[in-house]
Amino acid sequence: MELGARLKEARETKQLSIEDVQKITKIQTRYLQAIEKGNFSAMPGNFYVRAFIKEYATAVDLDPDLLIEEHKAELPASSDESSIQYTRVQRSRKDTSSTKSPAIFSFLPTAIVIILIVGTIFAFWYFYQKSQADDTNEPRQTEEDNGGNDEVQLPRDQQENADVGDGEEEQEEAPAEDEEETDVEEEPEPTLTLTDQGNAEQTYEFINTTDQLVVTLNTDNEHWLEIENGKGNVFYNEMFYANQTPYEQDLTGEEQIYLRFGNPTSLDIKINGVTLELPEDIEPSKVQKVWINVQNSAE
Structure with a gap:
């Protein structure tokens, strides 16, 4: 008995229709009918002849490997099976290894932003202190020219500006710390x-x-x-x-x-x-x- 006839006989013994086998195997009906008729040229490729026959045999409780062995003379040769290698598995490992190294550099933009913020604050503080020191030295120079007898005091508006500047400097440093904590968080x-x-x-x-x-x-x-x-x-x-x-x-x-x-x-x-x-x-x-x-x- 030919392979297709054996599968059809097993299907009818289990009282299954072609549509029932299609629902079990997910193989299109036209391919199942072609297998029963021995028309293997209707398959999408020689590789799928054996694959679809195994699915069909499993669905009707036949041993797929034994069935293929007994009827291998009826089946077309498949050159794909001997040359198949685990190329996708190897490729996925390469993809995994290649994606690890860029992650090391993902923190560089964050570090650069933090350095720029700290540098800006330091430069502002440095030039502000320098300008205050220059303003302070001018009254002292006048005092020395007058013989050092008169006491010179800073104008009140300059003293108030210095106090306000110190407060603004502390307030500017706080957002920088908050921004650093926000940048470190990863999605x-x-x-x-x-x-x-x-x-x-x-x-x-x-x-x-x-x-x-x-x-x-x-x-x-x-x-x-x-x-x-x-x-x-x-x-x-x-x-x-x-x-x-x-x-x-x-x-x-x-x-x-x-x-x-x-x-x-x-x-x-x-x-x-x-x-x-x-x-x-x-x-x-x-x-x-x-x-x-x-x-x-x-x-």
């Missing part, structure tokens, strides 16, 4: 955490610190790609190619994101700029399913 950064993982399926929690939610995808390969929200609304459901990158999908306001994609190791996914890192032990030949629960903290 919270978004985080993406893996909370659960199973057979080619992972769940993440994303803490969003902004009012927007944007998914960005980059690749140098080709992938079957599906993007949905938690309510089943479909935003993307077709092949995704390298010439489409970078691709952005605005999902602002969504509380849950669902991604399903093939060739997982060569697809770079970011949520608001935060890289989604898949577990290192994933099987690169399997289609991956990713659920992302969104928690908004910027409210």
Whole structure:
């Protein structure tokens, strides 16, 4: 019995329709029908022939690996499987290391502003004291010219100005300290955490610190790609190619994101700029399913 006939027989034994299998596997009906008829040329690529057959077999309680082994002569050769490497994992590590060094210099603008403020206050104080000293020396010089017998006092308005100047200097120093404390405060950064993982399926929690939610995808390969929200609304459901990158999908306001994609190791996914890192032990030949629960903290 051919592979497609075995899958169809197993489906009918479980009293499932093609539409039922489509809901379980998320594979389009036309591809499921092509598998049952043995028309593998209708698949989006040789890589997806084995991936879709495994999904179908799992849905009807057949051993996918054993089924592939028994009918491998019927399947087209796939050269992609032997050459797939964990390029996306390596890229994400490089991205992480490259973003650490600029953080060291993030405090330089703050330090420069503080130095300028302190320098300005010091210069004001220095020249003010110097001008007061010059004004004081003029009456003393007059006293010496008169023989030093008469006592000379500063005019009352100059004495009052000196007292007021000291008070203004103290008031100007206080805002500088407040500004320094304000500049040191940092805004919270978004985080993406893996909370659960199973057979080619992972769940993440994303803490969003902004009012927007944007998914960005980059690749140098080709992938079957599906993007949905938690309510089943479909935003993307077709092949995704390298010439489409970078691709952005605005999902602002969504509380849950669902991604399903093939060739997982060569697809770079970011949520608001935060890289989604898949577990290192994933099987690169399997289609991956990713659920992302969104928690908004910027409210």
